Amino acid sequence: MSGLESGLDGLQPATIILVVVAGLCAGWVGAVVGGGGLIQLPPLLLVPGISPVQALATNKMGSIFGTTTSAVTYFRRAWPDLKTALPMAGVALAGSFCGAIVATALPAEVFKPVIIAALAAVAVFTALRPTAGTLTRLRHSGARHFGTAAGIGLVIGFYDGLIGPGTGSFLIIAMVALLGYSFLAASAKAKIVNMATNLGALLFFLPNGALLWGLGLVLGAANMAGGYLGARTALSRGSGFVRLVFLLVVAALILKLGYDVLQENRAGS
Template sequence: MLLICALMAGLIDSVIGGGGMIQVPALFAFVPGFPAATLMSVNKMASIVGTTGSALQYTRANRSPWKLVVLASLAAFCASVGGAYLLTQIPSQWLRAALPFFLLALLIFNLQSNAGLIHAPKHQHRKQSAIASIGASVIGFYDGFLGPGAGAFYKLLFTRGLGFDFLRAAAPSKFLNVASNLGALCVFLYLGFVDWRLGILLAVANFIGGQIGSRFAIKHGNTFIRKAFFITVGFLILKTFYDAFLQ
């Protein structure tokens, strides 16, 4: 069951992001005896492999702005290290409580526009790099500190913030997600929270799901990805609201 969940997480994450909504609850449900930090490191390990695989698929379909990706990825990595370390020091209940309302505002904001359907970059290179790096820092910190839906946030950064369409935003947003996952994983590994066997097993399943999902998304284009985005964010709103107020 855990491998099936990891495969589905990789598939969903490759299309729009948010695979952690499936993979993290599955880990806590099926491996209850493990420390929470170990389960989070296993999730990051699997996600890194699956997300990298799907990012390479999207790169073959559309050329990526590599300079922008490298700068923003460095920002995401460093911020994620800070977020993951802070997670070990303070409670995160206040962020959990605010998250569903923040997501709802973003969903309404995007429903009112055609963001992601047309590729029309909004800014010149320096301003584009600055916006991407600042946005990646904020999302990367969140990914290290809490994490659900970070992939969808990265896609929002490129579609709404920079004017990319969904297909051209796919690879850059996934490379940023890999960077922030890697930053958080480094912290967990340094602190000794790791299970390599479980991480490798889930990584294989996540990779397979990512390959299936990315090819499907490339075939069906921006309209399909936009619909999947709204469904994913809607589910994420319900999930984060339940986690914050009803558990």
């Protein structure tokens, strides 16, 4: 495997440490409320010689290790509803693959203002409704429940393949607001769905040779450790803790994407 293929040859130890720490923190945050890509992707973009597509592909590889680990941890301890989660995951995988295809033709900058507005609405909804997501009170049953879940999986899966930041957070708030799950129950199911969205995007990137395997495996190992610790923390602290971290992550996403839009507008003017 060449240095280009692995992404590790010639890297300074400080750069590798930065990637590992970012992967660990991203895994923890992603396991609790999603949004780990906000932490994980920027250090990858600092790796010398890496292209944005290689960074995105390697980020997805690292993330799939973390989401798989946290999904297994949640499953063993919280027993999420697989009748809802698995169909959602299947539809989300297809949506993510399609989103990755569209991402090659449309710049993410087109969608960022819309995403900021959506995140702001999510933050206001969560802040003004402190009892939302404390307990599971399903809003629908039967075909309507599964249809709504599939719609959530398709739309947010497409978003993950297209842009990505905040996918786990969007999944959680959609399941809380539209389906009536508690934050903890929604987080458990979101990991299964998010695992599928990462896989869908990765299946698109793999044939194009964009993945840096060595760097991705290092990142994946760190993400696994963070994902395990994050899932254990969420399970032990409950929905109130998940809600608090959710608000913090959404606020950070709004600030990060808002800063990106301002920088892009300045560069274009």
